Amino acid sequence: MSRRSLHTPAPDAAALRARLDRARDAASDAGTDALLIAPGSDLRYLIGQAVGSFERLTALVVPASGAAPALVLPKLEAPGYTDVPTDDLGVDVLTWVDGDDPYALVAGRLGKPGRVAVSDTMAALHVLGLRDAIGSAEQTLAGPVIRELRMRKDAAEIAALRTAGAAIDRVHARMGEWLRPGRTEAEVGADIAAAIVAEGHTEAEFVIVGSGPNGASPHHDVSGRVIENGDVVVIDIGGPIAEGYNSDSTRTYAVGQPRDADVAGTYEVLRRAQRAAVEAVRPGATAQDIDAAARTIIAEAGFGEYFIHRTGHGIGLDVHEEPYIVGGNDLVLEPGMAFSVEPGIYQPGRWGARIEDIVVVTSDGMEPLNNRPHELVVLGS
Known part of the structure; x- marks a missing residue:
């Protein structure tokens, strides 16, 4: 009952x-x-x-x-x-x-x-x-x-999102404790979920550990796949803090040196695309402008067909809410709007990568709420 x-x-x-x-x-x-x-x-x-x-x-x-x-x-x-x-x-x-x-x-x-x-x-x-x-x-x-009403966060809401962002950054900073060859995605995910709570969340709302070919599925969860040396691994994690506001951050890791020769070059395209989209965030820009900033770089590098989702989503009391950062959305960005910027490149059967930060529109630009490095982090090397 x-x-x-x-x-x-x-x-x-x-x-x-x-x-x-x-x-x-x-x-x-x-x-x-x-x-x-x-x-x-x-x-x-x-x-x-x-x-x-x-x-x-x-x-x-x-x-x-x-x-x-x-x-x-x-x-x-x-x-x-x-x-x-x-x-x-x-x-x-x-x-x-x-x-x-x-x-x-x-x-x-x-x-x-x-x-x-x-x-x-x-x-x-x-x-x-x-x-x-x-x-x-x-x-x-x-x-x-x-x-x-909810799209435009007030100072208290932004402070809560800032706290949530810092908490999930602390979890990403600890990834080397759990992510290594011989462990299953599910085992790594369980450790991450416990750390999400330990670092200040009330629960782990979601944990994605996409290793090797599983990283090419943007909404993969966890599985019994054993992580191998040379795998590229997508880690997308988040949850609410006590005030109810959510974190959501993705980083991509390599367990040892990547086995595929194209990882470094492809990942650099993604990093440039994500940075360009974040730098485009400002009052007066539109949601579709931010999407285009990332998508153009990825498409011009020949990976357009492998970027298969919108560039971002709003966040607050829900993990996914307005505004949605997607082509065709001409919503004009205003101070207080908070959303993810998370382009990805997914090559079916091989590997995938995504970089995600939460940003808040300010009076003259934006504030990032996630501050972990954006480079491909190689663990165990």
Whole structure:
């Protein structure tokens, strides 16, 4: 009967109240009568924490105007929200028990809306239950509204991301303790996961150890493959710190001298591409400009077909969030936007490489949140 809590140290009440006010304004500007926010990172952003609701509805009802926001939740889940300063936030708490109709409770709070926006990740069970309860109201996604707030990090959020970046850098600095011939990817991954927690994270959200040909799969996990001398190994790792904000950093290593003669030259192309993309980050540039800065160098060197993903993704309370650094995205970068810059070159059946840093757009450029060397690190040589 346990429920995983996304309980983290929350911003102060004034900061949360300001977020709620901005959410109401954003909903109004979008022509939406109310936001219906399910447990998850959006709810954590707005009130400081969230507890999973599963088959029982929990939702923050945020009217664009009129009635105060209301947190609708099962009475049995209420203890998980006792630290939320609802009085200071001006949020009413409406509880229900098994046998009640929570969807009717939400509908009663809304009156007769013409358009409501539901969380992108709200379970279909609840989306359909709310649809039936609110009748003819149009349902849209809340993501386009909330992302406009979450893309622009405030000073406290940037400080948390800075702390997370330094913590994951400390893990990369220790890679020589674990990465050596004769060990499996899974064995190395387990050591890395423990170190991620030891160095200041609450958990290891993901650990990729892609050795040899497995490094050519960008989202490889770990496997029973035994690491061999001469392997190139992609290590992509990250997780949340106590405040809920995430790290995400990739470095590529060689276990002994690389066996393939083309590693040094190809890796240098990647290093130049990543550096060019990072240096292109500034207010006024577009997301697609950053992608193009990396992609052009890789393509001109003849490796364009081996760069098979976007150059980056936003990061914060989620590992992947807006803005996405990809061709076709003409979003203009603004101070406070935080995202990865992570081009890669992947040669199927042979080896792959990726370099990833998190950067934050500043008033006149960018701040890197990862500061480990970008050169190919040769271990055991």
